[in-house]
Amino acid sequence: MKTVLIALALAVVATPALAAEPVKDSAAVAPVIAADDSLYREFGGHDGLVRLVDDFMLILLDDPRTRDFFVAAKQDHIKTMLVEQFCVVLNGGCTYTGKGMKESHAQLGIDRASFNALVEDLQKAMDKNDIPFHAQNKLLAALAPQHRDIVTN
Amino acid sequence: MKPLIRLMGLMAAFMPVVSAAHAESVFDYTSGKLLLTGGVNTVEGTAGGGLTPWAVIGSYGEQGQFGANVYATDINTTDYDIRSYGGLVGLDDRLEISWSHQDFDTEAVGAALGLGYGYTIGQDVLGVKVKVLGDAVLEQDTWLPQVAVGIQFKKNQNGALVKALGARDDEGTDYYVSATKLFLAKGLLVNGTIRATKANQFGILGFGGIDDDYHYQFEGSAAYLLTRKLAIGAEVRTKPDNLAVAKEDAAFDVFVAYAPVKHISVTLAYADLGNIVTRRQTGLYASLQVGF
Ligand code: HEM
Numbered sequence: 330m331k332t333v334l335i336a337l338a339l340a341v342v343a344t345p346a347l348a349a350e351p352v353k354d355s356a357a358v359a360p361v362i363a364a365d366d367s368l369y370r371e372f373g374g375h376d377g378l379v380r381l382v383d384d385f386m387l388i389l390l391d392d393p394r395t396r397d398f399f400v401a402a403k404q405d406h407i408k409t410m411l412v413e414q415f416c417v418v419l420n421g422g423c424t425y426t427g428k429g430m431k432e433s434h435a436q437l438g439i440d441r442a443s444f445n446a447l448v449e450d451l452q453k454a455m456d457k458n459d460i461p462f463h464a465q466n467k468l469l470a471a472l473a474p475q476h477r478d479i480v481t482n
Numbered sequence: 483m484k485p486l487i488r489l490m491g492l493m494a495a496f497m498p499v500v501s502a503a504h505a506e507s508v509f510d511y512t513s514g515k516l517l518l519t520g521g522v523n524t525v526e527g528t529a530g531g532g533l534t535p536w537a538v539i540g541s542y543g544e545q546g547q548f549g550a551n552v553y554a555t556d557i558n559t560t561d562y563d564i565r566s567y568g569g570l571v572g573l574d575d576r577l578e579i580s581w582s583h584q585d586f587d588t589e590a591v592g593a594a595l596g597l598g599y600g601y602t603i604g605q606d607v608l609g610v611k612v613k614v615l616g617d618a619v620l621e622q623d624t625w626l627p628q629v630a631v632g633i634q635f636k637k638n639q640n641g642a643l644v645k646a647l648g649a650r651d652d653e654g655t656d657y658y659v660s661a662t663k664l665f666l667a668k669g670l671l672v673n674g675t676i677r678a679t680k681a682n683q684f685g686i687l688g689f690g691g692i693d694d695d696y697h698y699q700f701e702g703s704a705a706y707l708l709t710r711k712l713a714i715g716a717e718v719r720t721k722p723d724n725l726a727v728a729k730e731d732a733a734f735d736v737f738v739a740y741a742p743v744k745h746i747s748v749t750l751a752y753a754d755l756g757n758i759v760t761r762r763q764t765g766l767y768a769s770l771q772v773g774f
Contacts, residue, residue: 360623362667441575442514442544444620449516452710462709463669470622470667482546 359418359471369421371464378412378421385411385454394446398437418471430478440482448473513774514544517710518741519619519664520572522749522771523553526634526684527568527582528609530660532737532751532767533719534701536673537630537662539613540580541572542744542774548573551773557753559763563587564686569773570609578632580609586686591760597643604639605685618662618671627663634658636685648725649688654680658701669707671715676700682725683758690724697722705739713739721756731756735767747771 363369372378386408389395399407416423427433448469455465521529521536529540532555541549552569568582584605592601611632618628634656638644641652658677665672678696680689699722705715716736723730737751751767 440514440544440546442510442547445514445516445544462707466669466707467667470665473620473622473666474624476620 359414359475361420362418362467362471363420366420366422368464368467369416369419372415372419372460372468373458374421375412375416377458377460378415379408381454381458381460382408382411382415384457385451388450388453389447392446392450394443395450398439398443415468418468430475434479435481438482439480441476441480444476444480511547512549513542513744514547515542515549515575516619517744518707518713518739518747520549520551522739522747522769523551523555523568523570523580523582525555525557525564525566525582525584526607526609526636527553527566527570527580528611528632528634529570529572529578529580530675531673531703531705531715531717532735532749532753532769533717533733534673534675534703535611535630535632535658535660536618536675536703537613537616537628537660538618539572539575539578539611539630540570541578543572543575545575547575549774551771553769553771555749555767555769557755557765557767559753559755559758559765561591561760561763562589562758568607576613578609578611580607580611582607582609584684584686603643603686606637606639607685608635609633616661618664619666622664622666625663627661629659629661632658632660636681636689638685638688641688644682644688647687648691648727649682650690650694651680652688654685654689656681657696671705671707671713673703674700675702679722680724682722683730683755684721687725687759692724692726697724705737711741715739728759729757731762737767745772745774 386404389399410427413423413425417425452465519538520540520542521538524530524533524535528535529538530536541551543549549572554567557564565585566582570578570580572578586603588601590599593599609632611630613628613630616626616628636654638652644652656677656679658675660673660675662673677699679699680696682688682691699720701719703715703717705713707713718732718734720732721730733755735751735753737749739747739749741747749769753765753767755763
């Protein structure tokens with residue numbers, strides 16, 4: 330519990346802006362990390378992201394560490410939202426229409442190990458889709474801070 | 483050398499056990515960290531690079547989990563063979579407890595000094611490290627590093643010799659603070675450590691000498707991720723120069739670390755440990771780590 334409190338305190342200190350913004354969009358769309366659409370193209374544009382997220386969901390469902398979170402969830406909806414979200418981050422010119430990260434994950438009881446498991450599964454999916462290592466790391470670096478909204482356990 | 487070979491055997495035997503333990507149920511308790519984010523074992527056992535501690539907690543145990551590893555390292559320098567082995571336990575990604583033994587084999591220098599060929603100085607190090615703030619890996623939108631504080635209790639087994647060389651004590655305690663940050667978008671990991679120590683040559687030549695004061699030393703390392711499994715980097719570690727009989731310099735190395743899976747990592751380096759009694763000591767550093 331203490332660990333959680335310390336982590337929360339740190340999260341609050343590290344993101345003074347967070348508290349001021351409405352919950353819904355706090356970190357849902359992470360920062361746009363590219364000046365133009367070149368990074369988006371390294372991910373294969375819209376079609377590339379759809380393929381990536383399809384593979385990602387299959388890997389998540391195959392992974393004993395993450396399966397239980399996703400079997401009963403609206404997988405198609407999550408996939409669509411992930412494509413939008415990644416597209417926004419990669420400056421692909423999309424709009425994210427989903428829920429905030431806090432709102433959509435608050436009840437799931439996700440711990441750090443499960444968060445990392447999902448990161449590893451995304452890495453696997455990106456490898457499978459031949460996304461260059463440096464491009465993978467840029468996306469992951471943009472998404473990683475969302476652990477503050479997603480990890481509650 | 484014999485204990486080292488035995489340990490390697492132990493490690494090899496240990497691996498399948500660890501793999502077998504990776505049935506679904508134990509995922510809840512172990513191996514939840516991302517690849518290489520627990521570092522490797524330094525020559526003093528503590529998790530970090532090869533020569534300097536990092537702020538990360540060793541092993542793959544995440545928050546709410548535990549982890550452990552064992553390692554063996556050999557540094558074959560110009561005049562000496564330095565062997566180190568030991569292991570550590572990581573708890574809740576918060577606390578690290580390590581144990582390490584070093585054998586400093588003087589080879590022909592031992593004979594020249596009248597100690598006998600292959601005269602070997604031994605040292606044990608018990609380490610405790612606590613993460614105090616920050617997060618090296620996930621806090622990618624801030625510059626704030628992960629910070630840890632640590633203690634290394636060192637006991638040299640050849641007290642009479644190191645005292646004859648001018649050391650004041652055969653045991654000593656090092657205190658350090660480490661800050662570590664991964665800049666993931668650039669694939670770069672940076673670490674800085676400040677150490678307060680009385681140790682001569684890591685403690686191999688005892689503690690204290692010309693003075694009996696703590697000396698503040700800087701240690702730094704940088705690693706670049708070529709792939710998720712493969713990192714290259716460099717380290718520097720300054721050391722006190724507190725023995726009248728022989729000059730002591732900073733140590734450097736350039737390394738490549740490879741972790742094909744979480745259970746195993748291999749680190750190879752070219753190390754320059756600076757002058758140790760006779761002359762500048764350079765050579766190959768090789769380390770194997772097995773754990774979960
Ligand atoms: C940075 C990491 C993550 C990102 C970017 C992310 C992104 C998303 C997005 C965009 C949605 C859809 C929101 C909506 O319904 O509008 C979602 C939902 C969901 N996520 Fe995540 N997520 C992350 C981590 C995780 C982790 C670690 C888990 C579990 C291990 C997880 C499990 C779920 C589940 C089960 C849902 C569906 C919730 C519901 O039924 O409404 N997510 N996530």
